[in-house]
Amino acid sequence: MTHSLQDMRPQAAVAAKVFIQRDYTNGTVCQFQTKFPSELETRIDKQQFEETVRMLNNLYAEAEKLGSQSYIEGCLACLTAYTVFLCMETHYEKMLKKIAKYIQEQNDKIYAPRGLLLTDPIERGLRVIEVTIFEDRSLTR
């Protein structure tokens, strides 16, 4: 999915990479820090960026939500000796697909025009959101 951006500008050099770390104040659930990194100040609006991270946090919270759906899924899996996962997609996996689509959308609409690229956290083991900053020269052409 990220190939399309790099195909468009094969000569864009990577100026820097910023890593948004995880926020553990609420436990081990997957949440990212919404603090705006200083390196992005010149590239993107603070509110826009925080909105993206907040939306991602909401999507991850929904994936890990402990509700009746996850319990039913868990009990069903246990009763079928966990063979149900061979044919059914888990709620978490469905949410991850949604998240991937959201990131792709954000990249296409907001970040690519500003020379930035968000990497899906799942590709970094849900540890960080990697923001690649491309050099400005290729944008001014």
Added chain:
Amino acid sequence: MKNCEYQQIDPRALSVSPLSVQTHTEKKEHRPRRKWEVFPGKNRFFCDGRIIIARQSGVLPLTLGLIVVTCGLFFAFDCPFLVEHLTIFIPLIGGVLFVFVVTSLLRTSFTDPGILPRATPDEAADIERQIDTSGSSTYRPPPRTKEILINQQVVKLKYCFTCKMFRPPRTSHCSLCDNCVERFDHHCPWVGNCVGKRNYRYFYSFIISLSFLTSFIFGCVITHITLRKYCTSNALNDCMLVICFFSIWSILGLSGFHTYLVASNLTTNEDIKGSWSSKRGADDSGNPYSYNSIITNCCVTLCGPMPPSLIDRRGFVPPDEAIPAASASEIELPPFTTKNDANMVG
């Protein structure tokens, strides 16, 4: 035509595939490799990455062997007698329990326990930079720990030198598998794998169903011997009795211990280290992850959402990641690729 172009290409470019041009020639020279083939931890993979197991499979064959042999003897020698004298449900229950035990065991052994992939070089460099800037140069750099607040409680995160990142809370590095595992419980040699966030529920259902199975077989064998009290005792029956007797105590004990852990949302690792027990007893032994309700803790641990595997075993290694030190030659590549394009069009 293509042979002429090879002489023009920089020999270094042969090992570096350009980001934008994915030609068929590159694919023929380098078969795209799956990520499990370049996995840095000490694990073994089967079925093209679908099955993961620790390098030292430990005693897993023995575990499987014991279970299969004991159940085999049970079905062969006790069931015919008990079906005749009691009920047909005995082998049926035994069969269901046996299937449950073996499935749980295989699931525990072959599932990724929650391995955290190692930090990419960029990430590691970023973290190093942050550590260096916060420390002073006048005294020895402080040990690599970071303190954070979780549910108003201070928790120390340690830096993992192998994986080059700060370990998330409840994560521990298993030296046998050489991986950081999330919600690390312990490395179980009987199962031949680490027990962590993703396979703890399988491990728990394995030991619970095994407790039921051994108790059931023990009970049936005792019944069999009692009903046959006028006949000479069968050597095989005695053998099964001995195996069941010794395993029952250890398995029941283990099940009880893990039930306690599940109810208080603790891991074996935390319990052994006494991470939360010696804290000032603020909220319920100071465990910041506990929901302070036994039922909620059980539901969360056993029936919570199933997190995905983070190591993506069957994904393909992207060509630019395969060669980390390619940045210098990347700049030289564009002139060559444009030349190739022109020639290929013509």
